[in-house]
Amino acid sequence: MLGSLRRDGHSKVIELSGEPGSGKTHLLAELKHEAEAMGLPALSGCCAETEQHLPYRAFTAITGSSLMVRALRNLTVTNRDVLTLMLTGELAAPGKPAPHSPAEQHSATQLAARYLLMDCSRDGLVLLFDDFHWADSMSTELVEHFVQYPLDVPLLLVIAHRPHQVSRRLHGALARATEAGAVEEMELSPLSIEQSAEVLDLSPADPRLPHLHRQSSGNPMYLRSLAGLAGTGDQHGAKGHTRAPRDTGPRGYPLSPQTASILKETASLAPEESSLLSAVAVLGDGFDQAALAEVAGVSPDEVPPAIDRLIAKDLLKPVNRDTSLALRHPALHPLLYAHVFPSWRVRAHRRALCLLARRGAPAADLARHVVASPDAAGHADVRILECAAREALWSEPDRSVLWLRTALRILRKSDLPDTQVDLELSLLLSRALIYSGELTDGHQLLRSQALPLREQPAHIRVPAVALHALVAYLLDHGDQGQALLADEPAHPGAEPPVEAVQLYLVQCLLGMLSNRLPSPEQLESAVRIAVTHRDRVAEAGALALRGLCQALGSEVADAGRTLAASAALLDGFPEHRLKQCSEYLMILGRAELLIGRFTTAKQHFERGVALLRSSGHVHLLPVMLIGLGNVCMRIGPLDEMLQAAAEAQEVAQRIGAYRFREAAQALRAIGTRLTGSEDVASAARTAERALAAVPPNAARRWEADTPVVFANAARLSNAAHRCVAAIVRSCGGPALEAVPPALRSACFEMLADAAVEAGESAAEWSASAVVTATRLPGPFSTPYAAAAQAHVLRSRGDHRHAAQRYLDAAAHFEQAGLIGDGTRILTLGAACSAASGQHDQTTRMLTRAEELARKFGASRPYESLGAANHSHRDGSTRPDSQPDATETLSMLTQRESEVAALASTGTRTRDIAKQLGLSPKTVDVHLSRIYRKLRIHSRTELAWLIAELGGLPARLD
Known part of the structure; x- marks a missing residue:
């Protein structure tokens, strides 16, 4: 223009x-x-x-x-x-x-x-x-x-x-x-969230940004004011210019330019206008003129004209069909409230409390006024705060923490303290702290109440003991949790409260760390208690608990029936019925994962995550997210796995649940490796950092499917010997004692694959996988046993039969829904098929692997599938992804060519070393150099490449 x-x-x-x-x-x-x-x-x-x-x-x-x-x-x-x-x-x-x-x-x-x-x-x-x-x-x-x-x-x-x-x-x-x-x-339209990030000089991923953008409605002035960007540091701006002295608030505090600009609009207000505006800041939006007059302490006759003037100045606006009033923008509330004189503000809050109590307002609306004027509060205000905190516990536990701390402070300062009320408020506060992620504070508060808690009736004591044991589990204080459960007295002849189901649940979680699961009698007792109390939600939880223990004990068929009954109950409950027991969904999802019901496990983990988020509960989020990531590691999509793992790692770090941080880190390493969002070396380093955090007594520390996560992370290492050692170490030794029987075939298959890559015998690991699958046939054993057998054939150089066995295993994986492993096995099978000259079969296997990889969301180690498949379709003998592969093979030294020739046939490392007169360590060094030069990662890829190019080039030397 x-x-x-x-x-x-x-x-x-x-x-x-x-x-x-x-x-x-x-x-x-x-x-x-x-x-x-x-x-x-x-x-x-x-x-x-x-x-x-x-x-x-x-x-x-x-x-x-x-x-x-x-x-x-x-x-x-x-x-x-x-x-x-x-x-x-x-x-x-x-x-x-x-x-x-x-x-x-x-x-x-x-x-x-x-x-x-x-x-x-x-x-x-x-x-x-x-x-x-x-x-x-x-x-x-x-x-x-x-x-x-x-x-x-x-x-x-x-x-x-x-x-x-x-x-x-x-x-x-x-x-x-x-x-x-x-x-x-x-x-001028509101700023987008990206523009808001630019205005505040924040990263678009900054967790503060969504709240600031939402509260300011994208208004730049409110955005800057709420963010508090203006500092009180030196007064020198850009290019050496000196800024003008900053305005100050009513108590001489420096104001940001944006806040000063807003407050200038109120500087010329008449006293009654200023009081009414402050009353809106104290009360909030949506109140009528009578309420504002009472809280402001202004004569009713002065209110209408003053309100009209405030509306004309665009400081107030009519809402709710002109029956009540609000500030022109919600962001003005904290700005105006902060600059109301404290003494006037306290009196206004007490007037607001009386007004709202008289009008029958909810406890939460009353509580904020009690908190703002605690010195004038009494026992009635303690009851208001307790009621509000109990309601907010299932939606905003951090607000419950504030209200309960205020209530305890008021109670303990009163002339008539009540020890019973003090104990009950302290127990409620500990629960709110734990739910909001303050695990250590909640744990310490529960410990401080241990002695008086013993004398309490069961309906108060049992939930507190169960919570205390749960937080001990989350903080990795397993022995302390077991001691708490052992100290809980039994009451022969007395019917336990329904909360006793929670005791058995925590006993199961802790038992997975020490192989001391609840007995069948205890599990039956949990179901009986829930049925006796006619609590269908607790009954569903008790069934899920029994199904998990059955799955851990290799009773797969019984577990399937029990879990189906639990799922039928839980799936029929609305969200509000499950908010107080989202841990039942966690138990159900983990049990379903163990018996290969991946789709329903994913659904239950997703519902559990949604419930925790909607209720503001973060204490179980790492556990639930790791379960969700674990399912996605098997059936995809990988982007959801990465998202779940990243959030689990961040939350576990923030709340101090460090025992889950390493598992989340390992999941992230697997996801970044498979999606190609991180290079192989970086992913391997991430995995090794996670594995390094696993203690020697891993069999007692990790539960259920967590060792399998570490086993998958160990595969990222290019050093096959380290991979085998890491799997054995993180899974409880060669017998894999830390791994539930239902999952052992998968780990034995990983060991067989790693052994082949290391040039060692895979027969023993394969035999263990087959034995396990024979005892416990199912989606988590049969496909892996077939794959382990194929690894052995591959190690012997029998590529034709290995390719067929890989094809059989891939069919089992697809049938079970394990598309990630199915893609991997098809890729290995295609390499063997190519090495044996079966090019038509190679093309079919690569085509299917490519389809599964896209569905799974993976690019590595399958990034060359498209190029390799294209080379088979057009009849070329060299993959398009490596146009200079022949020249690259020529760059290998004489010794490297000798090592490559033997390794590509499946010869073991020590046999290569013996034939060439080298040490096994030297052979590994040569293999690492070969992989680097050829841009490959395994012996399988080496065999594939050499077969595709018709063998190693002849050397004149």
Whole structure:
């Protein structure tokens, strides 16, 4: 628009509207700077609320410029006198007659102003008016005139205003002109979350950003104010300029420029207006005039006119069909509240508390006023806080923490302390702390209440003991948790409370660390207790618990029936029924994972994660997310696995549940390796850091399927010997004692594969996988046993039969839904098929592997599938992904060629070393160099590459 201003040769008008703080002033400043850079004169003026009584005040601000002074000199004497009268109220030359009537004077003023602007705008002019909603009536009429009768000069007039405060007359004139095409309308929209990040100089992934953006509604001024960006450091800005002294609040505290700008709007308020505005800040939005009057301490007769003035100033707005009032923007609440004098604020909160109690408001609405005035509180306020905290425990436990701490402080300062109430509030506080992620604080508080808790009735004691043992499990204090459960007294003849089901659940979690699971009698007792109390949710949880123990004890068929009954119950409950027992979904999902019900396990983990998030409970999030990531590691998609693992790692670190951090880290390493979002070396280093954190007594520390995660992470290492050692170490020794029987075949298959890559015998690991699968046939054993047998055939150089066995195993994997492992096995099978010259079968296997890899979301180690498959389709003998592969093979040294030739046939490392007169360690070094030169990662890929290229090139030396 600026570029075409001189070319078009006529005046233009832009209406710039936006809410307070939306960036109008900043945009005008940028427009002025851009105009001046283009050689266009630019003049700006700003209207003020306190100057609305001065006529033509918007224009007097710009007449002092040198451009205007020169233009005034060029006017006729008559026009100059008219403008002087307009601007100063006095004639330029005393004694000369003024226009006879106001109408004549008004017409003469418009004409003189036109002459003035036409003279100034011959070579182009930009006039910028800010805050025009505060313009006086004469300035408004003059702008209306220019809008209605454009000038034939290159003049750009920009009018910036707030839409809710602009006069009806100006709004109507601009609207009519916009419809006629004489005015271009621009409305500043809220910032996007990406733009908000740029304004605050934050990363788009910063966890604070969504809340700030939501609270500010994308308004730049509110965004900066809420973020508290303005510091109190040195006063020197960019380029050495010194900033003006910062404004201060009512108590002398420094204010940010944005907050100061907001508070300036309230500086001219009358006392009753200021009190009413402060009452809204204390009460919140949505209250009627009577409530505001009572809280503000203002006479009811003074309220209506004061409210009208606040609405006219756009500080308040009517809501709920004009029956109540609200601040113009929610972000004003914390800004205004922070600058209400404390003593007045405390009294206002007590008045608000009485008002709301009389009106029957919910406990949560009362609690915030008690917290804001605790020194005036008593026992009745303690009951309010307790009631509010119990309600918030299942949606906002962090608010429960605040309210309960306040309640305990009030109770302990009173003249009549109550030890029983103190104990019950402390137990409730410990629960709120744990749910909100303050595990250590909650654990310490429970320990401090251990002695008085022993004398409590079962309905108070049992839930507290179960919670204490659960947090001990999360903090990796397994022995302490076991001791707590052992100390819980039995009551023969007395019916245990339904909360006893929680005791058995925690006993199972702790038992997986020490191989001391609940007995069948205890599991039956848990179900019986739930049925006796007619608690269907607890019954579903008890069934899930029994199914998990059955799965861990290799009773797969029984576990399947039990878990089906549990799932049928839990799936039928609405969300609010499960918020208090999301751990049942965790137990159910883990049990289903153990018996190969991957789809339903994923559904239950996802529902559990959603429940925890909606209730604000983070204590079980790492466990639930690791379970979800574990399922996705098998059936995909991998992006969900990565997301779950990353969140689990972050939450575990934040809440101090470090025992789950390593498992999440290992999951991330697997995901980044398979998706290609991290290079192989980085992923391997991440996995090795996670494995290094696994203690020697892993068999007692890790439970259920966690060792399998570490076993999969160990495969990322290019050093096969280290891979075998890491798997054996993290899974409880060669017998894999730390791994549940249902999962052992998968680990034995990994060991067989790693042994082949290391050039060692895989027969023993394969035999163990087959034995396990024979005892426990199912989706988590049969496919892996077949794959382990194929590894043995491959190690013997029997590529034809290995390819067929891999094909059989892949069919089992697909049938079980294990598409990740199915893709891996098909890739290995295709390599063996290519090595044995079965190119048609290789193409079929690669095609299917490519399809599964896309569905799984993997790129590595399958990134070459597409190129390799293409080479088979067009009959070429060299993969497109490595066009210089033949030349690369020629770059191998004589010794490396000898090692490569033997390794590609499946010869073991020590046999290679024996044949070539080398040490096994030297052979490993040569293999590492070969892999690096050829850009491959395993002996299988080496065999594939050599077979595809027709063997190693002949060497003259």
